[in-house]
Amino acid sequence: MIKNISNLGDAALYCDFGNEVNKSINSEVIKYFKTIKEKKFEGINNLTPSYNKLIISYDLKKTNFKEVKNYVENINAEDSIDINSKKLEIPVCCHENFSMDIKRLEEILNLSREKILENFLNKEYFCYMTGFIAGMPFLGDLDENMRAQRLETPRVKVPKGSVALTEQFANIYTFESPGGWNILGNTPLDVFDSSKEDKPNLINPGDTVIFKEITLDQYKNYNE
C-alpha cells in the first residue's frame, strides 16, 4: 500500500511505499504502476516505479497535484492485472577480458573467483526496476556475502553488456555509459533495442532473471 503521497515539484506525485527494499513492497509498486498505466488518466505523462517509490509525472497544462492525488488515492490496485512476469536466462561470459573488477571483488568479499561465480550464477534474481539509462535492469537480491560498495571513482566508460554488482543488486549496462558498479562479466544479448518501439526492454520490472555462464568462444559466436 502507498504509505504517503507528496508532491515532487509542481508536476509530479511522489508515492512512498516504505523504506525497505524487498520483493513484496516492490510488487505493490509495480501493481500500482501497471494499474495506472493501463487506465491512462488524462494528463499523466510518465510513471517511474523504483524499489519502494512510484513517481507519477503529469502535464501541468492538463491537470494538477490535487486531481492526480485524488485519482491515485481512489484507485483499486488490488484486483487489477496480475504482475504477468517472465523468467529469463541471460548468458554471461566472465572471462578475464570482461570481468574488470574480479580482483577487487575477491579482495572486498574475501572470496575466490570460483566462489564468487558460484554464488552469482544460476540463481533467480528479481527485476525491481529499469532505468537510469534506457533499459538498465536493477536485479536483486545478491547473497549477503556478495555485497560490495560502488567504485570510489566511477569509470567514465563502462562497456555495453557489462554485468555488474553493487550492494544487494546486479545490473546490466545496456549501452556504453559512465558507471561505478563492480564489473563481473558481459552478456552478448541486446538488453535494450530502440528499434523495437513496443518492447525495447528485454527485462522488465517483475521479471525473474537467471545468469548462465558461457565461454569466450560461445560469447564470440553468440550473435552469428
Added chain:
Amino acid sequence: MSSNYLDIIRPGINTTFQDKGRDHLYHIGIPFSGAMDNRNYLIANKLVNNNLDSAVIEFAYQGPHIKYSGEKINFAVTGDVIFSIKKKDTEIEGKCYESYQIENGDEINIISTNKSVYGYLSLGGEFDLKFQWNSCSINTKANIGSNDGKKLNLGQRINLKKINSNKDIKKTNYINTKIENIRVIKGTNFDYFSEEGKKIFYEKQFTVSKLSDRMGMRLEGPKIDNIVNTNIKSEGLIKGVIQVPADGNPIIMLSDHGTIGGYPKIGVVASVDYDRLVQMSPGSKIKFKEINLSDAETLFKLYEMKTQNLLSQI
C-alpha cells in the same frame, strides 16, 4: 531524392533536432528530451507557419552554418542569437523573432548565442526525419531519435519532405528576460541537510559550472552539508530535480536526465522557471527562492497564458 535540402558547412557545438519530446517512457529509462526552452521552440515554429509540434534545429553556444538548396523557403531564429544570412554577394545580420525568405544557394550562419545557451532554427516546412516513440528529438546519450540519435555532423545533408505554401513573413517583439532567482519547491529529502546547509541553499549564490549539458546543470558554490545520508535508495527523477551528492554541489536534472538516481533531492525547480533556467550559461549566478506548490501552479498558469498570447499575436 528530395530537391530541397540543407548542407551542414559547420555543425556547431551541440546541434540536434528537437520537438516536443517523448512521454510515457520513464519506466524503461528514457527521458522526455525535446526542446530545452519550450517557449522559444514554439515561437520558432509559429514564425514560419509550422505546426507547433514540428521539429526544429536546436543549437547550444555556437550554432550551425548551413547552405540551402531548393525552392524558396522561410526560416526564423529564436533565442538570444547572433547570426547572418548570406545571399549571393551580400551578407546581412539577422534578427531573432523575424522570419526571412531564402532561396537556392543562400546560407545561414549561426555564430553564437549571446549570454545564453540554447537557440532555435526553424524552417517553414517539414524535415525528413525518423521518429522514435512519436518524436524525432535526439538523445545523444542513448542514441535515440532522428539522425541515429547523434548530433548533426560536418558535411551532412538534411532533406526536407515538404515546404509550407504559406510563406507570409512574420515578426514578433519578444525579449528573453534573464532571471537570477530560480524559484524552487522543497524536495523530498530537504530534511537530510543541516540547518546551515538549508540556509546556504536559499541564501547564497551558486555559479553554473562548465560541466553542464542537456542532461544536467552542475552548480558550484558553498557546500551544502548532508547530516542524514549522502545516498538514498535509487528512485525516479524528473526534470528540474536538484540533487546534492556527497561533495555538496547541487546538480539540476535537465531534459535528457537519467531517469533514476540515488542522491538526496533538496528541491525541484518550479515549472514556470524551467525555460529560463536552461538558458543560464556557465559562469552565471543562480539564487534559489522557495515557493509553495499552489503558488508554483498559479505562476505556471500565468506563464502558459503568456506563451499562448505571444503565439496568438504571431
